[in-house]
Amino acid sequence: xxxxxxxxxxxxxxxxxxxxxxxxxxxxxxxxxxxxxxxxxxxxxxxxxxxxxxxxxxxxxxxxxxxxxxxxxxxxxxxxxxxxxxxxxxxxxxxxxxxxxxxxxxxxxxxxxxxxxxxxxxxxxxxxxxxxxxxxxxxxxxxxxxxxxxxxxxxxxxxxxxxxxxxxxxxxxxxxxxxxxxxxxxxxxxxxxxxxxxxxxxxxxxxxxxxxxxxxxxxxxxxxxxxxxxxxxxxxxxxxxxxxxxxxxxxxxxxxxxxxxxx
Numbered sequence: 001x002x003x004x005x006x007x008x009x010x011x012x013x014x015x016x017x018x019x020x021x022x023x024x025x026x027x028x029x030x031x032x033x034x035x036x037x038x039x040x041x042x043x044x045x046x047x048x049x050x051x052x053x054x055x056x057x058x059x060x061x062x063x064x065x066x067x068x069x070x071x072x073x074x075x076x077x078x079x080x081x082x083x084x085x086x087x088x089x090x091x092x093x094x095x096x097x098x099x100x101x102x103x104x105x106x107x108x109x110x111x112x113x114x115x116x117x118x119x120x121x122x123x124x125x126x127x128x129x130x131x132x133x134x135x136x137x138x139x140x141x142x143x144x145x146x147x148x149x150x151x152x153x154x155x156x157x158x159x160x161x162x163x164x165x166x167x168x169x170x171x172x173x174x175x176x177x178x179x180x181x182x183x184x185x186x187x188x189x190x191x192x193x194x195x196x197x198x199x200x201x202x203x204x205x206x207x208x209x210x211x212x213x214x215x216x217x218x219x220x221x222x223x224x225x226x227x228x229x230x231x232x233x234x235x236x237x238x239x240x241x242x243x244x245x246x247x248x249x250x251x252x253x254x255x256x257x258x259x260x261x262x263x
Contacts, residue, residue: 003031003221006066007087008059009078009108009213010039016210017043019113022076022217029223029239030232034070036062038078038085045209047113053081056088063092073101074224076217077134079108081117083125083251088131097133102223105134105170106216108141110260112209116146136229138216139165140176154263155197156170162190176212187237189230196230198237205235211240 005026012018019035026033034151038059042050066072075093080086093103107126109118118126124144131137131147141152144161147168152161155177162175177186187198222232 003029004034004074004215005031005074005220005224006034006036006063006070007070007078007217007220008038008063008080009038009076010041010081011037012041012043012210014044014209016045018078019094021210021213022078025214025239026221027216028243029221029235031224032070033217033221034066034067034072038080043202044114045112048111048115053085056082056084056086056212059085060088060092063089064096067092067099068095068195071099072098073109074220075100075103077105077130077219078213078216080126080130083122086122086125086129090133093130093133097152102220103133104136104138104216104220104223105130106213107131107137107139107166108149108213109146110140110142112121113153117126124195127168131165135172136172136174136178136219136223137168137170138166138174138212138219140212145173158186158188159195159197160192162188162195166190173228174215174233176215186208187233191229196234198230213242214243215240 007022011020012020015021019037023033036059037052039053041048089148100129111117114195143177145152148161148164150161153159156179158175161174165173172189172191189196218236219232222235
């Protein structure tokens with residue numbers, strides 16, 4: 001079975017993001033997603049009304065079962081919430097490092113309502129323990145500002161932030177740029193092989209429910225199938241464009257089923 005990944009993140013009852021969105025993205029990309037749930041949420045595209053955070057020990061047990069049972073080689077890290085979960089997740093990643101090919105970390109630190117999920121102490125631990133062992137990190141602009149402490153206003157400051165994030169330890173940084181370019185969007189890939197700027201048209205407006213998580217999951221599946229990080233990013237954007245273009249309504253979750261049906 002090709003393209004096997006483990007996604008470690010929250011659940012989403014509307015299935016646009018979270019483990020539900022990741023499972024659908026992996027299927028659409030021809031992969032297979034195992035899961036470790038960090039929290040049960042009550043949310044939609046605009047807000048989070050309730051969260052039940054699981055213990056770090058339970059999250060770790062889910063990870064170990066998936067890795068050992070399914071031979072997962074690529075891990076996608078999403079929403080972790082607190083220090084207990086971060087420490088347990090990183091402990092598993094370090095314990096299983098010989099069997100893990102890539103760690104793709106999507107720093108999901110901002111909720112759909114714009115609220116910051118982690119306090120400063122938790123963010124510092126996140127940088128110190130998780131980012132340093134990640135192979136690829138995929139922040140958006142607000143997450144990059146939170147991690148670097150700098151304001152990002154244009155392509156130049158995007159590049160500066162990506163370079164700074166690169167020094168934290170990851171091999172590659174994919175900074176999802178929103179509308180940093182007036183006539184389009186931008187994703188900056190910073191890697192040990194050199195920097196590159198991927199420009200692509202604005203996709204479906206400024207806010208797409210679950211888009212960021214779907215990009216990182218798509219990249220994880222493609223890298224599990226042997227693609228480079230730049231090629232995996234380009235393929236993720238093609239997937240996202242198809243899923244958004246064929247979504248049933250603006251502001252609704254991506255139409256993963258269209259992508260699956262088109263294969």
